[in-house]
Amino acid sequence: AITDQDHQEYKATSKYQTNAMVKYSYYFTPQLLFAFLAPGCAFTSTGRNVGQRRNEYATLHAVSPTFIISPIIKKFREEQAKKNAPLATDDEKSAEAPGLRIGKDAWKWPPVWPFADDLFIPQKEEVATPAPNPMATVMQQQMGGTNVLPPTPEKVEVEKLDVKKYWQEEMVNESTNLDPLAAAKLTEHYSFYIKDGMSVLELGAAEDSYLPENVQLSRHTGVSLSGAAMDQNPKLTEKLIVDLNDVKEEEGVNSPELYGLGGEQFDVVIMANTFDFLTSPREVYKSAWRLLKPGGVMMVSFSGPDAYNQFEAAQTKWWRTFNSDQHMWVAGSFFQFSAGGGWTGLKGFDISPEGAKSVTGGDSILDNLTKKDRPKNMFVVQATKVAIDEAIDDSDPEKSFSSKMWLIPTLESRDKELVAARLSRVYVTSSAERRHAISTHIDLLPKIYESLIKMDQFAFPFGLQAQLAVNVVSDPDYNGNDEQITALRMGLGLKKPSEDFWAPVGKLTAKMDAEDKVNLLTYIVPRFGSGNLAQDEALEAFVSGMTPTFEVLRTKCPDFSEADVQLLGTELLAAEVLIPGRSTREEYASWLGSLTLSELEEILAKRKAFKTDANAAMVKFQEERQAEEDRKKAELEAYKEQLKKAAEERTMVFDEETGKMVEVVKKK
DSSP states (O other), X not given: OOOHHHHHHHHHXXXXXXXXXSOEEEEEOSSOEXXXXXXXXXXXXXXXXXXXXXXXXXXXXXXXXXXXXXXXXXXXXXXXXXXXXXXXXXXXXXXXXTTEEEOTTSOOOOSSOOOXXXXXXXXXXXXXXXXXXXXXXXXXXXXXXXXXXXXXXXXXXXXXXXXXXXXXXXXXXXXXXXXHHHHHHHHHXXXXXXXXXXXXXXXXXXXXXXXXXXXXXXXXXXXXXXXXXXXXXXXXXXXXXXXXXXXXXXXEEOOHHHHTTOSSOEEEEEEESOGGGOSSHHHHHHHHHHHEEEEEEXXXXXXXXXXXXXXXXXXXXXXXXXXXXXXXXXXXXXXXXXXXXXXXXXXXXXXXXXXXXXXXXXXOHHHHHHOTTOOOOEEEEEEEEOOOOSSOOTTOHHHHHHHHTSSOSSOOHHHXXXXXXXXXXXXXXXXXXXXXXXXXXXXXHHHXXXXXXXXXXXXXXXXXXXXXXXXXXXXXXXXXOHHHHHHHHHHTTSSOOOTTTHXXXXXXTTTSOHHHHHHHHHHHXXXXXXXXXXHHHHHHHHHHHHHHHHHHHHHHOTTSOHHHXXXXXXXXXXXXXXXXTSOOHHHHHHHXXXXXXXXXXXXXXXXXXXXXXXXXXXXXXXXXXXXXXXXXXXXXXXXXXXXXXXXHHOOEEEETTTTEEEEOXXXX
């Protein structure tokens, strides 16, 4: 028979759908069928209702167990064979500590944070799912259905976990008791990267840091809620009592002590057997990134889910729900969704001692039944910090803009990528004044996206949102003041429009297409909140001049569509009236009256061509960027081939023990 653990792992690595009432969105990696959540859904535990599902299966398929189990075993073995495919190159393995399992190019992520909030609640706060109502089952069957109706939701009062009391009082006498063989493997891994003279920050510090005995650190700062546990750790030179689950959303850990350490202080950040207790992992990783020096490495290590069950009340739902293989990929996702490109060289290691349970399913059913006292698994996921570009690199502005957005809140990874490409395009074609505005206004993007994320993505797609944000922050007059944000929200329809400005603007531009409306919005919003009386008068002149301008254009250009009339009219007003000092009302009216039909047609054609040219330029820019990436990749592959060939053909090597060159003995 297959054990519950085998059955759980089978379902976690196949296309098996555990419940028709639960909706999944699947993302495939070369090794793992990774089930991320669809919006508004919860991940169904692979272990909670196994017995119930088996009973349902047996009822529907009343055949000999042999005919049920054999196909499962066959499918299971096929899946494991796929999972054993290498995910790290030989070159990567030769340059890293033993046990490298997932190389830097193997990770695949969705464009936005894929996890539901309830995956990060401690077990003590989890609400048990009510059992199905038998009467509801009968009613469902009578109606011709096969699914059990969901139970009627009840309001349940859940006692919150008092983390300070839990770690400082209830668990004060409990220790982690990590498996000695697994701990030794972790120490061996640390020895490959942590050297004498380095400074180390340990998040979730406890009785043992598992560092090599002979390493001499310049500084070793422990961070934890358990001062009693840290007092037993002789390695620590500094101890901070900090609740890592107390965070400022999208910013970092809410701790004056942690902020007081400063920025870029540590060569290494280690976090052992801690991330399964984190309720806001992204914020913890953000704080770690800030505290690391550029080039510093963060190592997150963890054992199997059964390593220290005495702390299960504080362990989060996702940790208890997912298997060890998934734990590694989720650990990697915390790097990606905390600082994105601010981390490089993301790698996953399986450093489990010999005899530990195979995470890829290589164990036989007999192994799982008989080897009860096998060593515990040990895994490490780590990445290196990349420095933010201090100045915009004119040769690659997109890279610089991307680096400056690694930690800014509100924007998803998808949005940052879209904005960086568009900022780069605007930057290379702008004046010095506008370039300065672009490089200094990046921190204002979150204020804009706080409004944009509330928009309907189908009516206002992400690319158009990014274009609006870029156009607004590129304006030298934009500073993100309250009046500008209010104007943006009114222009987007997220706030009741003002009767004196936004209501008439919205009504009079109803025929313009969405992209043209966005461009108009980016002209107008930075003009608000200036404190300049002349600018306020220009805004009033703009809105009051719309109706007479459109009437003149309809008379002069009877063949123009209403959309063209509105587009041309707002362009003329924005160019001559919206910016103070360009034209008075009288000068503008006289100039408009003097324009001929052919001149107006030419202005409209240029305006439309500008949009077409801009789109074409963006496509060209993206193609050139991809070509450059392909060229660099090809150069790197050629370089690797040269190194490989040189290694195969060399006749002499340096002997580190003797300090001399010796002849290579070729294998026959």
